[in-house]
Amino acid sequence: MADAVTVDEINPGDHACLTFTDPDERLDLVADFVADGLHRGQRVICFTDALTPDELSEELAMREVASVAAIDRGQLTLYTSQDAPAADGGATAERMVALIARERHQAARRGMPGLRVSADMCWAGRPIAIDQLVAFEQQAASLFTDGRLTAICQYDRETFDSVTLAFASDAHHKTVAALAYHDTPLLRICRQHRPPGVRAAGEMDYTHLQPLQQALTEALRLDDNIHLNLVKLRFIDVTAATAIVKAAATLPAGRRMVVSCPPAVAQVLNAVGAEHVPQLVMPSQS
Incomplete structure (x- = not known):
């Protein structure tokens, strides 16, 4: 094998x-x-x-x-x-x-x-x-x-x-294969190599906090700027969104987290304070 x-x-x-x-x-x-x-x-x-x-x-x-x-x-x-x-x-x-x-x-x-x-x-x-x-x-x-x-x-x-x-x-x-932190029919969280960061697809809630934090922690350790690819994330709850915003807030001023996501996910991230974290950048999504 x-x-x-x-x-x-x-x-x-x-x-x-x-x-x-x-x-x-x-x-x-x-x-x-x-x-x-x-x-x-x-x-x-x-x-x-x-x-x-x-x-x-x-x-x-x-x-x-x-x-x-x-x-x-x-x-x-x-x-x-x-x-x-x-x-x-x-x-x-x-x-x-x-x-x-x-x-x-x-x-x-x-x-x-x-x-x-x-x-x-x-x-x-x-x-x-x-x-x-x-x-x-x-x-x-x-x-x-x-x-x-x-x-x-x-x-x-x-x-x-x-x-x-x-x-x-x-x-x-x-x-x-990509390094997967969580892989079920409901949600996949894996390492993204180019641009470096994390990719998540599916539906994410409080029950997925551990693999999400593991993926973010590794990205924070490995990458200067973290690219969080949530383009195929259909749902995120307040707990998971808060974990992302808090991780971005720990970055020093010279680093940033770039989050690509659909409007519905961006709305939840903004509701838990993403707009007030200068290290977190969300390009406009159509």
Whole structure:
């Protein structure tokens, strides 16, 4: 079974699997993976199908990744699986593996320390392509032996069945997930990597105070400015809102907590004093 790690524990030579249900959380992890590769001076390729290359570039930029500059200098390339040069005639396991092998070789010739690949695997979710998925993961394994290739393959749980997802997990050395402080059908609270902070989705009340405070405490310790992403929070009670406002108030004057949330959540935060805490900033929400 693959080892479960957070995205910042991915090392050169790792072949990791990310299964997801929340597209925004996936993009957060992908952005951190891409940013780390750019920082290391690696060649970075993203295969994207759920989003167009332009849309993915915008999503990366929103998460503080200098994607346009990296594309302009030839360090970052965004492909759809169908438009990649080696996939002429349609994405197949053999063509995709050949492209990655060629890019790894070219990165070495350019003096780069390795190749980093982010692969949206939804191209293999089409009924005629499932057999190609097995072949791709098996053939790609040989490319990781010298430590010059690092990759995260992403599988949407709404696209792939449970048998395929189990195979994907077994075919990789590591599985990637956000650090979750609380994960139930009602509420998920997890670490957000880019921009750094905390993400919460669902419904939050006084019974969730412990994991909320744990997440905020860790963010306060790790991050200069804390980004609290509550965009998908449908409900918050006074107790949870008060905990957020109090955490922001502990920040020194040079730091801030940026809270993104829907108007209904902002109303509760303001009712418990958010407007009077200068360290807490809420961008206007439509």
